[in-house]
Amino acid sequence: MAGRIIVKKDKRTVSREIGLEIGSICGKYFLKLNHLHYGYWTDGLEVDIANVHIAQENYANFLISHIPESAKKILDVGCGTGQIAKKLIDKGYMVDCVSPSHFLAGQARKLLGNSSNIFECFYEKLQTENRYDVILFSESFQYIDIEEGLRKTLSLLNPDGYMLICDLFRKKTIEKSDISGGHQLELFQDTVSEYPLTIIKDLDITEKTAPNIDVINDMFKNAVHPTVILVQQLLENRYHFMSKCIKWLYRKKISKINRKYFNYEKTGEKFKKFKSYRLLLYKKSDSR
Numbered sequence: 637m638a639g640r641i642i643v644k645k646d647k648r649t650v651s652r653e654i655g656l657e658i659g660s661i662c663g664k665y666f667l668k669l670n671h672l673h674y675g676y677w678t679d680g681l682e683v684d685i686a687n688v689h690i691a692q693e694n695y696a697n698f699l700i701s702h703i704p705e706s707a708k709k710i711l712d713v714g715c716g717t718g719q720i721a722k723k724l725i726d727k728g729y730m731v732d733c734v735s736p737s738h739f740l741a742g743q744a745r746k747l748l749g750n751s752s753n754i755f756e757c758f759y760e761k762l763q764t765e766n767r768y769d770v771i772l773f774s775e776s777f778q779y780i781d782i783e784e785g786l787r788k789t790l791s792l793l794n795p796d797g798y799m800l801i802c803d804l805f806r807k808k809t810i811e812k813s814d815i816s817g818g819h820q821l822e823l824f825q826d827t828v829s830e831y832p833l834t835i836i837k838d839l840d841i842t843e844k845t846a847p848n849i850d851v852i853n854d855m856f857k858n859a860v861h862p863t864v865i866l867v868q869q870l871l872e873n874r875y876h877f878m879s880k881c882i883k884w885l886y887r888k889k890i891s892k893i894n895r896k897y898f899n900y901e902k903t904g905e906k907f908k909k910f911k912s913y914r915l916l917l918y919k920k921s922d923s924r
């Protein structure tokens with residue numbers, strides 16, 4: 637097993653990792669969710685929080701169905717809780733994982749035991765002699781610098797290897813979206829075109845993934861926000877002076893949180909306007 641590589645993380649990275657870890661804990665506890673990615677909403681599947689686990693399984697199966705037939709050895713970059721790696725191992729692939737989160741790496745280790753090398757580090761910092769037939773980024777490419785990610789991928793792929801990305805990208809729009817995440821699609825495509833990688837598949841699954849935003853919006857509106865308001869009321873009632881001070885001291889942060897999480901303007905329709913969710917399969921070609 638690979639050792640733990642300690643790297644200094646910036647504040648944003650730490651918040652993002654903690655956000656994913658909280659998402660994993662709450663998703664598992666309240667909704668029995670095992671995965672940390674969007675769901676793939678097939679026709680006829682009712683868009684309801686109770687069906688998120690089905691949509692997530694659909695996504696995992698959809699993704700796995702696009703692994704090239706010749707592949708044997710896969711590197712799962714940003715493996716989350718290790719669920720996709722587990723499915724791949726059960727299908728007979730050899731799978732190594734990369735996870736910069738100590739917590740998520742622990743979850744993956746529990747699930748995968750000795751069946752996988754889990755490199756606990758950022759992908760950009762990964763050091764290994766191993767080479768892979770497929771390097772898989774399931775909703776993790778958005779967190780990695782494009783050029784650094786491509787260079788690292790080319791160095792770790794076997795000569796006929798593939799890079800498989802399933803992730804959201806930002807469309808080029810004048811208006812700014814309040815839904816965060818994703819590299820700018822055109823910039824990504826222009827950058828990849830400079831590298832010895834040939835596009836094999838480019839599937840737009842935005843329609844199938846957009847309903848996730850409606851589900852999250854609904855959850856924040858009808859469960860998270862009312863709970864936060866009640867807790868605030870409770871604190872004001874019990875610790876009136878202290879809660880007034882906190883509200884005043886952190887007024888800017890509180891209003892930022894309200895704008896970010898409790899504005900209810902993040903909808904599936906908006907997602908379609910500003911984002912493009914793609915499955916992209918590239919084959920390593922001869923260096924030019």
Ligand SMILES: C[S@@+](CC[C@H](N)C(=O)[O-])C[C@H]1O[C@@H](n2cnc3c(N)ncnc32)[C@H](O)[C@@H]1O
Nearest residue numbers: 671672673714715716737758759774775776779
């Ligand atoms: C949205 S989760 C997706 C998890 C998993 N791939 C899945 O599909 O369920 C994003 C994952 O990317 C990982 N990640 C974030 N930045 C990374 C980096 N620089 N290198 C490797 N993994 C990273 C996170 O720890 C997390 O596991």
